[in-house]
Amino acid sequence: MNRVRLLVLNAALGPLDYRVPDDLHVEPGSVVVAPLGPRQVLGIAWESERLPGTEVPDARLRPILDVLPVPPLRAPLRRLIEWTADYYCAAMASVARMSLSSSAALRGGGTITEYRLTGVMPSRLTPQRDAAISALDGEQGTIRELADLAGVSEAVLRGLVNAGVMEPVVVDIDRAYPPADPDHAVPTLSDLQTGVADRFVDAVKARKFAPFLLDGVTGSGKTETYFEAVSEALRMGRQVLVLLPEIALTENFLKRFESRFGVPPVVWHSSQKQSERRRAWRQVAEGGAQVVVGARSALFLPYANLGLIIVDEAHEVSFKQDDGVRYNARDVAVMRGRFEQIPVVLASATPALESLQMAEAGVYEKVDLPSRFGEASLPEIAVVDLREQVPPRGRWLAPPLVQGIEERLERGEQSLLFLNRRGYAPLTLCRNCGFRFQCPNCSAWLVEHRLSKRLACHHCGHEVPSPSQCPECGEADCLTACGPGVERIADEVAQIFPDARTAVVTSDTLSNPEKIAAFVDAAESGAIDVIVGTQLVTKGYHFPELTLVGVVDADLGLEGGDLRAAERSYQQIAQVAGRAGRASKPGEVMIQTRHPDAPVIAALAAGDRDAFYAAETDARRHAGAPPFGRWAAIIVSSEEEAEAREAAQNIGRAAPRLDDLAVFGPAPAPLSLLRGRYRYRLLINARRSAALQQTIREWLHPMEFAPGVRIGVDIDPYSF
Numbered sequence: 001m002n003r004v005r006l007l008v009l010n011a012a013l014g015p016l017d018y019r020v021p022d023d024l025h026v027e028p029g030s031v032v033v034a035p036l037g038p039r040q041v042l043g044i045a046w047e048s049e050r051l052p053g054t055e056v057p058d059a060r061l062r063p064i065l066d067v068l069p070v071p072p073l074r075a076p077l078r079r080l081i082e083w084t085a086d087y088y089c090a091a092m093a094s095v096a097r098m099s100l101s102s103s104a105a106l107r108g109g110g111t112i113t114e115y116r117l118t119g120v121m122p123s124r125l126t127p128q129r130d131a132a133i134s135a136l137d138g139e140q141g142t143i144r145e146l147a148d149l150a151g152v153s154e155a156v157l158r159g160l161v162n163a164g165v166m167e168p169v170v171v172d173i174d175r176a177y178p179p180a181d182p183d184h185a186v187p188t189l190s191d192l193q194t195g196v197a198d199r200f201v202d203a204v205k206a207r208k209f210a211p212f213l214l215d216g217v218t219g220s221g222k223t224e225t226y227f228e229a230v231s232e233a234l235r236m237g238r239q240v241l242v243l244l245p246e247i248a249l250t251e252n253f254l255k256r257f258e259s260r261f262g263v264p265p266v267v268w269h270s271s272q273k274q275s276e277r278r279r280a281w282r283q284v285a286e287g288g289a290q291v292v293v294g295a296r297s298a299l300f301l302p303y304a305n306l307g308l309i310i311v312d313e314a315h316e317v318s319f320k321q322d323d324g325v326r327y328n329a330r331d332v333a334v335m336r337g338r339f340e341q342i343p344v345v346l347a348s349a350t351p352a353l354e355s356l357q358m359a360e361a362g363v364y365e366k367v368d369l370p371s372r373f374g375e376a377s378l379p380e381i382a383v384v385d386l387r388e389q390v391p392p393r394g395r396w397l398a399p400p401l402v403q404g405i406e407e408r409l410e411r412g413e414q415s416l417l418f419l420n421r422r423g424y425a426p427l428t429l430c431r432n433c434g435f436r437f438q439c440p441n442c443s444a445w446l447v448e449h450r451l452s453k454r455l456a457c458h459h460c461g462h463e464v465p466s467p468s469q470c471p472e473c474g475e476a477d478c479l480t481a482c483g484p485g486v487e488r489i490a491d492e493v494a495q496i497f498p499d500a501r502t503a504v505v506t507s508d509t510l511s512n513p514e515k516i517a518a519f520v521d522a523a524e525s526g527a528i529d530v531i532v533g534t535q536l537v538t539k540g541y542h543f544p545e546l547t548l549v550g551v552v553d554a555d556l557g558l559e560g561g562d563l564r565a566a567e568r569s570y571q572q573i574a575q576v577a578g579r580a581g582r583a584s585k586p587g588e589v590m591i592q593t594r595h596p597d598a599p600v601i602a603a604l605a606a607g608d609r610d611a612f613y614a615a616e617t618d619a620r621r622h623a624g625a626p627p628f629g630r631w632a633a634i635i636v637s638s639e640e641e642a643e644a645r646e647a648a649q650n651i652g653r654a655a656p657r658l659d660d661l662a663v664f665g666p667a668p669a670p671l672s673l674l675r676g677r678y679r680y681r682l683l684i685n686a687r688r689s690a691a692l693q694q695t696i697r698e699w700l701h702p703m704e705f706a707p708g709v710r711i712g713v714d715i716d717p718y719s720f
């Protein structure tokens, strides 16, 4: 008899065995529909020897119902799913779900009917209809997807279709993307760039695993060199994945890609329209998507024929997913390269210490672009000591920086002020009674957003309209903004230079591709004098007139006891400094700080990257942190504070006593209340050689917790 073991996707169950009816063909990786009790579930056929489960006697097997018309997940992807689940202590089903798409895409190609708003307003506007219409603006998808998205029933949407407010669109989700031309506009590379590009091209041709660390200063042409490898993969008919840390960077990348290859690449990210995602997924799986640019989730897609992976800005923190499966896309990308037997390029101007260490150990091949392309030189970096150069009361820009901006305004050049804090002010308090506005769901202050006239929590999204009086003492005119955000710095610029044209650049102001494109156009054409932005502006952009970068508060990132704080600060400031100056116009960077002697600041000022990495290496060695030792976190949460604390204490009491492993805590997690859940945390520090994951699994597996308790394991956590 033909039996099959399934990794069941939408159930918190172990693997299950089924019978394959004679008229169905199933192979490892096939996506199938199977009965589970009264329900139907999706599953992926798996090699039973790799997926241990209880043997069910033949007589009790139920038959699978259907095999979906999508290519079976290939062996390299199945191995990646196994590895990711194992390494990050996650459920295999949770990892595998990231590889699949909506059921509409899985159930076959051809045409499907999607719906969108017509622009006609309904005659009767019930609250539900109103909510649906505002939620579905610009969306397109099946009735079921749109109902999920808008949080209304399918009946509400069918009502809107009948009323002419929504219309059907027949979409061919198998329609191909126009082909990219590897030779559309080939740049002339410098000798240095050619040397690097050749290494990549050879590796693509070799069809073997080859991890590279491309270490190149900002403006050295990292993108141009890896585009040559993309071009080779295209000639060989193989697919390419380019991972970018932030969707805001994509606009810029799409433009460059299109001018190099004649067509835009295929985009993959979570805030995409359902219909675009469906088409992209089908084309990835069928091989029609040649180059995919995406956020970290694009890493688990079922590419038909992957030939190359690029991870750009590979040092970025946002490659680490912080809930669900807590994986680091940079590291998983290298593993995918190994399973697929293809090259992987990690590109950065400020590589993570772990990546440099891997290069030093000979695991990654390091390729360098130590100078900027063409005549361009790196900017001059000056430190402004805020203890001596004191900004006026209630202001944050010290005299040298103000003067720097003034000179740029006179010369018609641009300035960029960097402060990694969205909104107007991080804290609002009452001068009369001392009341502070706090999020009801999180242990965090509400941040004032003056542009949208709201107070908002940056952790859970809770928002209230900006109040005019204190809710505690009832006094009016007593609310004070404390500390600066980018909006407040923009205000300060406007007060000092009333004629300057300023732009605030954050995820609030550049919330969609259209706004990003408009900003980039304005900045490139010189229609903006002063850009005030968060880390969103630190990467990727090259504005020709930008000659001054001011770091408003270099000490901000160094607060808190985070082991990676120094590295992250260094990377952010080095990246934003890299925006200053291009070929004909040298740049200048001013770093405002109260700690000019801190290793991060001193290394930046001296332009001595090696000094910074040496200091950082020492600190990490001392702390047993990566790459010298390993850390993991166990996060215990519940809506009941006592329940979370008790579960965490029980875990602490059950901790294994091993020589190569130390357990700290439990203690309240840094955000001890997050989205209405109380959080406790245990930290585990282990020697490199310790069997960390296995120890954690064996430790937690036998334990039982109250139903409201959630346990999350974070291997190689980013912030602790």
Ligand code: ADP
Pocket (backbone or CB within 6 Å): 187, 188, 189, 190, 193, 216, 217, 218, 219, 220, 221, 222, 223, 224, 225, 373, 542
């Ligand atoms: P990085 O990614 O290292 O910051 P980019 O690839 O973005 O560098 O290149 C920086 C700038 O220099 C871009 O505007 C790019 O178009 C230009 N550039 C780099 N190399 C070349 C080249 N060989 N020919 C023409 N322009 C180049």
Ligand code: ZN
Pocket (backbone or CB within 6 Å): 439, 440, 441, 442, 444, 457, 458, 459, 460, 461, 462, 675
């Ligand atoms: Zn909150």
